[in-house]
Structure formats: C-alpha cells, structure tokens
Amino acid sequence: MKGKATSFDIAHYAGVSQSTVSRALRNSPLVNEETRKRVHDIAKKLNYKVDKNASNLRTQQSSTLALLLFEDPTSDDSQINPFFLAMLGSITRACAKEGYDLLVSFQSASADWQADYEDSHRADGIILLGYGDYIDFQPKFNTLLEQNTKFVCWGAKVDNRPDLTVCCDNYGGGKQAAAHFIAHSRTDCAFIGDASDHSPEFFSRFQGFKDELLENNVTLNERKMANAISTEESGYHATRSLIANNIKFNALFAASDLIAIGAIRALKEAGISVPKDVAVVGFDNIAIASYVNPPLTTIEQNTTVAGQMLVENLLKLIRGQEVQSTLLPPLLIARGSS
Template sequence: MSKATSFDIAYYAGVSQSTVSRALRNSPLVSDRTKEKVQRIAEQLNYKVDKNASNLSTQQSGNLALLLFQDPTADESQINPFFISMISSIIRASNNKGYDLLVSFQVLTDDWHADYEDTRKADGIILLGYGDYTDYRDKLLHLEDQGTHYVRWGAARENQAGLSIGTDNYSGGAAVAEHLLAMDRKRFIFVGNISKGSPEFADRYSGFKNTIEGSGTDCKISQLDAVSSEEAGDKAAKALLSFDESFDAIFCASDIIAIGVMKRLRNSGVNIPKDVSIVGFDNIPIAEYLRPPLTTVQQNTLKAGEILVETLIANINSDAPEKPTLLAPKLIVRESCGTAREQSSED
C-alpha cells in the first residue's frame, strides 16, 4: 500500500492541500474544528509528516507577485494607463526592499491564484483591478481561507476580506464638487457606475453629490452609468447630447471616460470649457495633453506602490496593520474647467 500524502487527507477532509499543511502546522489561520478533523484523518491514514518537505515549504522565495486583472489577449482589451504608473511604482518599491517582482495578467477564473499559491513562486501577492467585483470579492474569501499573504489596491468595505490600500475616493469627489461650485456651475452630471460592482466610482459619486447637496446652492445633479473605457464615455456623451435639460459641468469617474466624453462633445460642436466644464479622475499621463488639458484628481501612485509592498512584506512577516490605508488625492486644475468669470458671463 502506498504511503498516504497530504493530498489524500485533503480529499477525505474536504479541504485543500494547503489547508491540510497549515492544520498540521497548527496555523492560527485554520479553525480548531478543521484542525481536529485533519489530525483525525491523518492518524487514520497513518500519515507521517515529511520534515524535509515541511522545512522547504516555510522557506521564502524572495519573490512577490503582482496580479493585474485585465486580459491583454482580448480583442478590445487595453491596459488602463493608471495601472502602468502603478506597476512601475510597485516594481521600484519591490526592488528597493530586495524582492524580485513577478507580473502576471489574469482573468478571474476559479484557479487564478493557484500558480503562485501552490507552487510557492512568490511569498505574497499584490492584486490590482478586479473586473467583476462581486466575483472578485468571493475569490478574496478563498485567499483568506488558504492563508495566502496578499494585499489589494482598492476601496475598503465592511466585512470584506483582506488588507486594502487605496485612494480616499470620497474626498476626491468632494474636492471636485467644491472646485466646480467655486466656478459657479449649477447643473452637474456624474458619468460612472455607482452600483455595488464599482465601489471606487460609488465613493467618488458620494463625495461629489453630498458636497453639492450640502452647499446650500440651487443645483441639480444627474448620473449616467459608464465603465472605465473611452467607448463608455463616448456613449454617455451621446446620451447627454439628447438631454432635454442643459448642463454646465461633467465629472467623469475616470480620465479614460473623460477622454471619450470630450471627443464626442467636441466633435458635436460643444465648446469645452465655455459651454461645459469637464473633470476626470486618475491624472493619467495623457490628461495634460488633451484638448483642452483635463482637470483631474491625482492618485498618488508612487506612494501607493511603496505602501502596497511594505504592507505585503509586513503581512508575510505577520506584522501587517489591521485597518485599510487611505491615501489623500490631489485636485489638478487645468483648462477643461475654465474660470468662474468666463462661465458667469454666459449666464
């Protein structure tokens, strides 16, 4: 009869092999009930721990993995320029800490994490993007169950698994509202999804909307759904052109959306910023070269990369913070908003 393995125990216990390994090491990441079940089955199978393999599994690889949830093989796929600067920052921060960084583009399949988790190519994982947020949230629970060391970039939500580092999107939206109110704008449009599937966009909208409504001015706010793509921005702008009511300010949830909006409006004879002010979010490199240069909210990608790496290393060493980290955004004012004097002269 062949010698029992940890995979045999996993089969009979109904858990993963990684959970078996942690249970046999008395890891705090595994519940007492599961530990007892695994230990009982191990005894029944006369399983003996391979100490050489156990020692090997606790060794660190010196690698960190960066998983970006975008599929570059898809016909219409384009990497969000915001992530390009983020990746550069993470690579730099990893190297400064003495780690090599493995970068991989992923689609959110059931086993998207397996190559790194099971083969131990990396000591920990940094997650960027997510596509379907609901599916992504469920996958985070699996990482927690497996005891995988990871951090993610994005908005924090109550009862959500994992350590998160992200921009204070609410205050970013509030800053946009304050600026546009100071420019005497009255009729606002927010372009971006605000469902549970887009928590970052939802926070930007909340900060924007609450600030305008709390200003005491006679203003109107409307909202159009759009994912973060130029095509979605174009579609939203096309819909805006058929609106019965006028508008004088548009806040786009991302610069990519703003590009699509600006192109469609400009090609339709709308003067930016004389007819309408436009603001984006992210401050991607091309934003300052648009016609006119785009006012936007800058996310601190340099600091973000450093904190993502530092937090992941702390997680690997069991010394990670318990609360999410929020980075302050910065409003970058350019010509797409015009001036208060210019707008008021048209009223």
C-alpha cells in the first residue's frame, strides 16, 4: 500500500462500509461487537491512524490547547524565566492527562501576538502566561475578549475584568513575607520589584507586604523601594542603587526569586552579610532557590497545582461549564537567607 491507509482502506479489507469503520474506531455502541473487533484489528495491522485534520475539520474542534508564553522583552533572549519553564512542564502534564495536545509558542511582548490559534481552529483554547508590562497587554486582552476567544490567564487578576484567571494569592504571599520578618524582629524593610499597575502581580505582593507591616505598626519607607523586573540582573542593579544611595535596611523582600538572587549578589559584593546583616525573602520558589548561597527563603507558588487549574478551568470554559477564577494559596519556605 502506498501512502497512509485511510478509513476506506480499512473498510475494503473489513468488508464493511467506511461509515461503519468510522463508528467502530470511535467505539460507537451502534456497531456489532464482532465487526468492531475486526475493524480494530485491521486498523492496527495497517498502522492506521485517524487523520486529525479531517476529523477536526469535521467536528470543528481540535483537542488541542495553545500556550502563549509572553516574555519580558528586556530579559535575556536565551534564558526563559525558570518559573515559567516549571509551569510549562505542569501544564503539559495536565494537558496530557486530559487527552489534549499542547501547542507552545513564545510571544515577544512587543510583536503582534500570533493569537490566532483559536480562530484558525488549531486550538480549542489558549493559556496565557508571562510577566511583563500588563498595560501593554491590555489591548490584546481586550481583543481576545471581543472575539470571544476561550482563554485563561495566569496571574494578572485585575479588578473587574471578566476574563478567567488562575493566580497565586500574591497579596497573601506578601503578607507572609512581612509576618516572617516581623517574627524575626527584622522591621527595617526594603522592597525590590515593580510595584505599579504595570506589574499587577508584583504590586499585589507589595501591597500585602506593606499592609502586614502596617498592621504591626511598621511603616515601609518609600525610599527603601527600588524598581526591578523579574531578572537577576535587574535585581542586582536595583539593590546596588539602594546601597549606593546609602539606604540602610535589615530585611529585603524581592518580588521574585530571580530578583532576590541578584539582590543577594549585590549585597555580598558590598560586604553585607545575608542573613546576618540583611534577611532576604524571594517569591516563586524556583528550582534554583534552594541551591543558592545562602539557600533562599521564598514564597512558593505551587506550579503543579497551578498548571492543573489553568488546564481544568480552560476546559470548563470550552465545555461551557461554570468556572470561576482561582486563587491559589502561597506558602512560605524558610531557608538560610532569612
């Protein structure tokens, strides 16, 4: 036989119609058990596989989800944020478990999104993942909403937006970080990260941190804050600028682990001991966190659960079931840096 076998080939060998082959392969109850078995055997022998393009075209669905990873354009091209890499892993697993394929695509935040996966029927729905400037993404989110695209978004839960999100309780995580410092009598706190509406996740972490301090009668001095995106380099430079400006503090909350790792490097270089002089707490619990020196205390986001929830929620949305945005509890992991 030349080329791939089709259902007509199977039909020929099985001595039934092509319709019956199709039914048999889909295990339709309408098919005689014996016929079903015969068809399956022949299909196996001919190494037949249902043509997905044909069946998708016919059924108007794809059993595929698309993952759009949009990255901060300023980050190093060759390095993907390890937190997202972990998410990617868990999303892939979750998809497999649900019988869906996963299309992965990196989007640079600046370029036009190739978000036509759903329109072009390549995917039944889209998962959006990425740090970056949220305000830049607004119009794109709006387009997705207008087009009634099925999508679920990681992390950027903002006010009244009707889109579906799964995110970590960033506010609660920030509070945990502050509570940890207070429990260790470190009340002269600094914060590093972009605490603005450009980065709603970082902003929530900051708010929780500040509020918890306030509830303990500690005020976070605005001068002890520095802006950073989620890279080690950015954390390093932000911390250096604090040190250069002679800002003193004995506790530092970084909006992400990468920032924290950069911060620790800057502190060490300046002869400031971690945790003796400055206690450091990060956010994410990326794999590297436990290996740095000293091991990084951090607020863990459970990527396994997060990936599952993203997939589950998206599938519910696709199936027209009721869904709500999900808030995942963060967990403080105490290590040597604090």
